[in-house]
Amino acid sequence: MRLGIHLPQFGRAAGPDAIATVARRAEALGLSDVWVSDHIVRPVAQSYPSAYLYEPLLTLGWAAAATERVGLGTSVMVVPQYHPLQLANALATLDQLSGGRVILGAGVGWSEAEFDALGQPFGDRGKRLDEAIAIMRAVWETDPVAHAGDHYRFDELKLQPKPAHRIPIWIGGGSEATFRRAIAHGDGFHAISTDPADLAPIVARHRAARPDADFVISSRTGWD
Numbered sequence: 046m047r048l049g050i051h052l053p054q055f056g057r058a059a060g061p062d063a064i065a066t067v068a069r070r071a072e073a074l075g076l077s078d079v080w081v082s083d084h085i086v087r088p089v090a091q092s093y094p095s096a097y098l099y100e101p102l103l104t105l106g107w108a109a110a111a112t113e114r115v116g117l118g119t120s121v122m123v124v125p126q127y128h129p130l131q132l133a134n135a136l137a138t139l140d141q142l143s144g145g146r147v148i149l150g151a152g153v154g155w156s157e158a159e160f161d162a163l164g165q166p167f168g169d170r171g172k173r174l175d176e177a178i179a180i181m182r183a184v185w186e187t188d189p190v191a192h193a194g195d196h197y198r199f200d201e202l203k204l205q206p207k208p209a210h211r212i213p214i215w216i217g218g219g220s221e222a223t224f225r226r227a228i229a230h231g232d233g234f235h236a237i238s239t240d241p242a243d244l245a246p247i248v249a250r251h252r253a254a255r256p257d258a259d260f261v262i263s264s265r266t267g268w269d
Contacts, residue, residue: 049078049118051265054104056095061107064099068108071115078116078148079108080265083123088158102135109143117146120265121217121235123154125170126163129177129197130204133184137208145209150235151178152217171222172196178214178230185212215261228254233261241266 050071053063068079081101084094105117117139124132140147153170154160160167176194183190185208189201216227217235227234234251236244241264248262 047077049076049080049116051080051082051120052104052108054081054101055098057097059097059099064104064107065111068111068115072112076115078118079105079112080118080120080150081105082120084156084159085123085126086159086162088156088162091156091158102139105147106139106142109139109146113144115146116148117143118148118215119150121150121152121215121237123159124151124177125153125173126160126165127177129180130184130199130202132177133181134204136181136212137185137204137206140208140210140212141206143209147208147212149212149214150217151214151231152223152235152237169196171226175226175230181214213261215263217265224250224254227251232259233263236262236264238266239264 050067052067053059071079081104082094082098083101084098087094087096087098101119101122105119109117122132136147136149151174153174157167160170173196176196180192180197183192184204188203188205190204191201192199213232214230215233215235216223216231217237219237219239224234228251236247239247244264251260251262
């Protein structure tokens with residue numbers, strides 16, 4: 046079992062000193078990783094989360110600069126809100142600069158209003174996530190890469206530098222689609238705000254479908 050902690054990334058506790066201090070303290074205590082959440086914007090009509098929210102990858106870069114060993118995770122990155130090439134480049138850069146410490150918790154997102162504000166469709170976000178995962182894996186591992194999918198298309202290109210290690214992708218969420226996606230495309234499953242008493246059958250189901258020891262099952266108990 047490994048333990049991590051969410052960084053003070055949003056609301057009244059958030060700030061550069063707090064983020065760096067918690068990251069250093071987590072490393073000193075021997076915690077495995079520090080985590081951030083992802084919301085690009087928060088519509089006023091939406092009450093959650095706080096509108097005062099530091100950008101996730103810049104926050105992890107700040108935490109990486111203050112530490113040497115602790116892992117750096119996203120819980121979770123709303124991948125369909127980003128172009129997969131831009132996100133792949135940012136994550137590869139962060140992984141290189143941090144010495145191979147990045148974990149990508151990836152999900153589809155839940156706020157249709159946020160997608161609307163960004164001018165992006167909400168209904169096909171799961172399919173776009175699946176395609177984005179395939180694209181990121183390809184450009185992280187191979188040169189050159191071309192892609193012709195339902196949502197993204199590009200001719201042969203190279204994305205460099207590559208990540209410093211194989212970035213694990215943990216699929217986050219609680220739906221049936223999340224289960225299927227984690228089993229088919231993930232290196233792990235990331236439960237979000239699930240009561241510990243409800244985790245046993247979730248763990249058993251994932252272990253039955255993916256018995257390989259490298260498949261990680263994690264749970265975020267809350268970050269507020």
